[in-house]
Amino acid sequence: MMPIRWMRIFCVVFVLCAGAVLARAADEAAAESAPGRTMARQATQDVQGWTTVDHSRLDALKKPFASGKQVTEACVSCHSEAASQFHQTIHWTWLGTEPDAEKRMGKAGDSLNNFCISANNMQDKSCNACHPSWNGQGTEGEVNCLVCHGRQQINWTEAFDDLNAFSGSDDPEEQQIVADIQADIQQAVQSVILPARENCGSCHFYGGGGDGVKHGDLDSSIAQPPKSLDVHMGVDGKNFQCTRCHTTVRHNVAGRIYSRPAAADRKSLIEDDLTAKITCESCHSATPHKAGSKANDHTDRVACQSCHIPLFARQNPTKTWWDWSKAGTLQDGKKYNEKGEFGKEVYMTIKGEMKWEKDVKPEYFWFNGSMNTLTIKDFIDPEKIVAVSAPVGSREDKNARIFPFKIHGGKQPYDTVQKVLLAPMLSGKDGYWETLDWQNAIEKGMQALNASYSGSFDFVETTYAFPITHMVAPRDNVVRCAECHTGQGGRFASLTGFYMPGRDRTGWIDSLGWLAVLGALAGVALHGLGRAFSRKGGKEN
Amino acid sequence: MAENLTQIYLYTRYERFWHWFQAAMIVVLLITGFEVHGLFRLLGFDLAVRVHNFVGIAWLIAFAFFVFWVFTTGEWRQYVPTTQKMFAVVRYYAYGIFRGEAHPVPKRKEAKHNPLQRLVYLMLAATLLPVQMLSGFLYWGYNSWADWGLGWLSLEVLALVHMAGAFSILVFLVTHVYMTTTGHTIFAHTRAMITGWEEIEEGEIQDWERPVKPTCET
Numbered sequence A: 001m002m003p004i005r006w007m008r009i010f011c012v013v014f015v016l017c018a019g020a021v022l023a024r025a026a027d028e029a030a031a032e033s034a035p036g037r038t039m040a041r042q043a044t045q046d047v048q049g050w051t052t053v054d055h056s057r058l059d060a061l062k063k064p065f066a067s068g069k070q071v072t073e074a075c076v077s078c079h080s081e082a083a084s085q086f087h088q089t090i091h092w093t094w095l096g097t098e099p100d101a102e103k104r105m106g107k108a109g110d111s112l113n114n115f116c117i118s119a120n121n122m123q124d125k126s127c128n129a130c131h132p133s134w135n136g137q138g139t140e141g142e143v144n145c146l147v148c149h150g151r152q153q154i155n156w157t158e159a160f161d162d163l164n165a166f167s168g169s170d171d172p173e174e175q176q177i178v179a180d181i182q183a184d185i186q187q188a189v190q191s192v193i194l195p196a197r198e199n200c201g202s203c204h205f206y207g208g209g210g211d212g213v214k215h216g217d218l219d220s221s222i223a224q225p226p227k228s229l230d231v232h233m234g235v236d237g238k239n240f241q242c243t244r245c246h247t248t249v250r251h252n253v254a255g256r257i258y259s260r261p262a263a264a265d266r267k268s269l270i271e272d273d274l275t276a277k278i279t280c281e282s283c284h285s286a287t288p289h290k291a292g293s294k295a296n297d298h299t300d301r302v303a304c305q306s307c308h309i310p311l312f313a314r315q316n317p318t319k320t321w322w323d324w325s326k327a328g329t330l331q332d333g334k335k336y337n338e339k340g341e342f343g344k345e346v347y348m349t350i351k352g353e354m355k356w357e358k359d360v361k362p363e364y365f366w367f368n369g370s371m372n373t374l375t376i377k378d379f380i381d382p383e384k385i386v387a388v389s390a391p392v393g394s395r396e397d398k399n400a401r402i403f404p405f406k407i408h409g410g411k412q413p414y415d416t417v418q419k420v421l422l423a424p425m426l427s428g429k430d431g432y433w434e435t436l437d438w439q440n441a442i443e444k445g446m447q448a449l450n451a452s453y454s455g456s457f458d459f460v461e462t463t464y465a466f467p468i469t470h471m472v473a474p475r476d477n478v479v480r481c482a483e484c485h486t487g488q489g490g491r492f493a494s495l496t497g498f499y500m501p502g503r504d505r506t507g508w509i510d511s512l513g514w515l516a517v518l519g520a521l522a523g524v525a526l527h528g529l530g531r532a533f534s535r536k537g538g539k540e541n
Numbered sequence B: 001m002a003e004n005l006t007q008i009y010l011y012t013r014y015e016r017f018w019h020w021f022q023a024a025m026i027v028v029l030l031i032t033g034f035e036v037h038g039l040f041r042l043l044g045f046d047l048a049v050r051v052h053n054f055v056g057i058a059w060l061i062a063f064a065f066f067v068f069w070v071f072t073t074g075e076w077r078q079y080v081p082t083t084q085k086m087f088a089v090v091r092y093y094a095y096g097i098f099r100g101e102a103h104p105v106p107k108r109k110e111a112k113h114n115p116l117q118r119l120v121y122l123m124l125a126a127t128l129l130p131v132q133m134l135s136g137f138l139y140w141g142y143n144s145w146a147d148w149g150l151g152w153l154s155l156e157v158l159a160l161v162h163m164a165g166a167f168s169i170l171v172f173l174v175t176h177v178y179m180t181t182t183g184h185t186i187f188a189h190t191r192a193m194i195t196g197w198e199e200i201e202e203g204e205i206q207d208w209e210r211p212v213k214p215t216c217e218t
C-alpha cells in the first residue's frame, strides 16, 4: 500500500511543478500587449485635423503663376523664414555637418558611394533630379516647397515651359491650353500638406537612380504599405507618415547625417516631451517588453531593429551588387540592357552588372549611430575590399549596439597611383553614359571636384552599408532567440569577442565532459555485465 | 545472498520528497541546460531558457529549505566523512559484489550512508551543487553584474564553470542511478526511497557508524 500512495503523491507534486513551469512559459509566450507597445500607442493618437489654414482659399495662391520662382515667393510671402531655414539644411545644401573643411562630407562635397559614385560637385546634373529646387537648378535656384509639401505632383518644368510657350497666343485653342495648365498649376499649388510618405519617397525611395536601389528598407512599397510590411506606416494600422518619427525643427528633419547620429542620447518622450521621436525608445522606452522578459535584458546591447526587422526588401527587390568594371559591353554595336529574375536590370551597358535580392537577411555590426564614409581624399588599400561606408562602433564602445545593415557590394574605379577612389562624370555629353570612355569620364569628373588624377585607374571591390530601420515587422515575425543563439551560422556569427549562450562553447570542456560521461556509462555497463555474469555463474555452481 | 531480511524505516517523508523533487529539478535543468548549450532541440531555445531559469531559481529556494532541514535535524552528521571501512566498501564494489559477498556496511537507521556514499554526497551537497547553483545564479544575473560590482567577471569563464558542473552532475547521475540497482534486488533501493522502508539484513550497528555525538533524538 505504502509505495503506491507515496508514488501517487510524488506524481501529483511533480505534475503540479511541471504545470506551473509550463503555464508560466505559455503565459509569457502568449503575452498580451507589451508595456512598450501600450506606451507608444498612448503617445501617438490619431492625427486630428488641427490646421487653421485652408490653402485653397488664400489669395496669394489664387493668382496665376508663370514660374516656380513665383510660387516660392507666394509661399514665402506668409512663411517668411521657411526658405532661409531650409537653405541651412542638408536637404538643400547636400553637405554634412562635419567641421572638416578639407574633406567636405556630403553629396555636394567630396563624399562617395558605390552606386553612381559622386555628384561631382553638383556638376553631374542627373543627380539634381532629386534636388528640391525648381527645374533641377540646384543650390543656385529657388526652393521648390511643393516637392515636400505638395499633395499633387505635376511635371513642373514641362508645365511652365508649355505655359510660357503658348501664353500670349491669340489662338483660342492655345488659350484654352494655357488656361488648363494654369488651372492644374494652381490646383497643385493650393493642395499644401505636411510631407507625406510619397513626398519623402519621391527621392528617398529612388536613391541610386531607381526604386529600391539604395536602402532596402525604403522603396515604393512603403508608399502605401500593408501593416505586415511596416507596423508603423501600414495603411491598415497606424498609417504613420515619415515625419511622425522624423520630427522637424526649423526644417531640420531628424535623422542621421553621415557621422552625426540621429539622436545624441537615448531618451523617451517621458524624459523630454520635445525630444526627436527618431529612435524606437522615444515612444517605446528602453525596456518595452513585459517585465521580467529576457528581451528587456537585451536592449542595452542589441538594437530593437536587430530582432524586429527579420528581413528587408520584403515586397520589392533591392540592389545588392553593382559592378562598374563590367560596363561598356555592346550588343550589335549598341548599348543594351538585360533584365533578370525580378524584372530588374542585371546588366546595363552604361552601368555594368548588378544583382537584386528580395527578403534579404541583414548583416549585423556594432553601431554607435555614426557612419564612416569615404571621400575622394581618403586613401584606400586596393588589396582589400574597401568599405566606402561602414558603421562605427565596437563592443567596447558603450554607445554601440548590434544593429542590422544592408551591405551593397560592387566594383568601382580607383587611382592605382594615388590610391584613392575616383569620381567619374556619368551624365552629360562628356559623361561615361554617353561616351563609354572611362579615362575621359574620370578626368572630367575629377576636374569638377578640383581633385587630381594620376591618369591610371583600375577597379576595386567596395562595400556600402545602410542601417536598416524601416520595415518593422509584426510581433509574430520577430527574429527568434535561436536564430542568433546557435552555433550553426546564426545571425551574429560574425560578431566575435564575447560569449553568447547557445552560440559559443569552450571546446575542451565539452570534450572532457563527454569523455567523463561516456567513461561513466562504460564503467557502469561493464560493472553491470560483470554482475550479471558472475551471478549466473554462481547459480550454476 | 541475504537471509534474515528485516524492514527499517530509513527515510522520512521530507527526505524522500526532497530527494525526488531535487532529482526532477536536476533532470529538467540538465535537459534544458544542454538544450541552451545547443546540443539538441526539444523545447526550443526560448522555452528552454525560461524553464531553465525558473527551475534553477526554484531549486535555489528549495535548497535553502533542505539546508535548514539538514542542520535542524542533525542529519548533517550522516555526511561527516570517515575513512573507516572505506577500503572495504571500495573493494566490495570492485570485487566482492561479483562474488555475491555481503555489503561490508549495511544500512542502519543511524548510518544511512556507507563511507563512500558519505564522501560522495558531501562533495555533492557541499561543493558541486553549490558551485552549480552559484554559477547558475550569476549566469542568470548577467545583466546586473555591473550593479553588483562584478563587472570584472567573464561570462566565458562562468559558463565554463557551469558546464563543468553540468557534466559532473551528469556523471554523478549516471553512476548514482546505476548504483541504486546494486541492492539485494534491482529496485530495492529505489523502492526504499519511495516508501521510506529499506530491507536490510539484521545485524548490529558498529560503534564508529554511530553519530559523532549522541543526540537527544533516537
Ligand code: HEM
Residues within 6 Å of the ligand: A501, A502, A504, A505, B025, B026, B027, B029, B030, B032, B033, B034, B036, B037, B038, B048, B049, B050, B052, B053, B055, B056, B057, B059, B060, B132, B133, B135, B136, B137, B138, B139, B140, B141, B159, B162, B163, B165, B166, B167, B169
Ligand atoms: C543541475 C543543475 C544545473 C545544470 C545541470 C545546468 C546546466 C546548464 C547548462 C548545460 C547550460 C548551458 C551553458 C552554456 O552553454 O553556456 C546552462 C545555462 C544556464 N544556466 Fe544552468 N544548470 C543548472 C543549474 C542552474 C541554476 C541553479 C541556475 C540559476 C538560476 C542556472 C542558470 C543558468 C543560466 C542563466 C544559463 C544561461 C542560459 C539561460 O539563460 O538559460 N542553472 N545551465
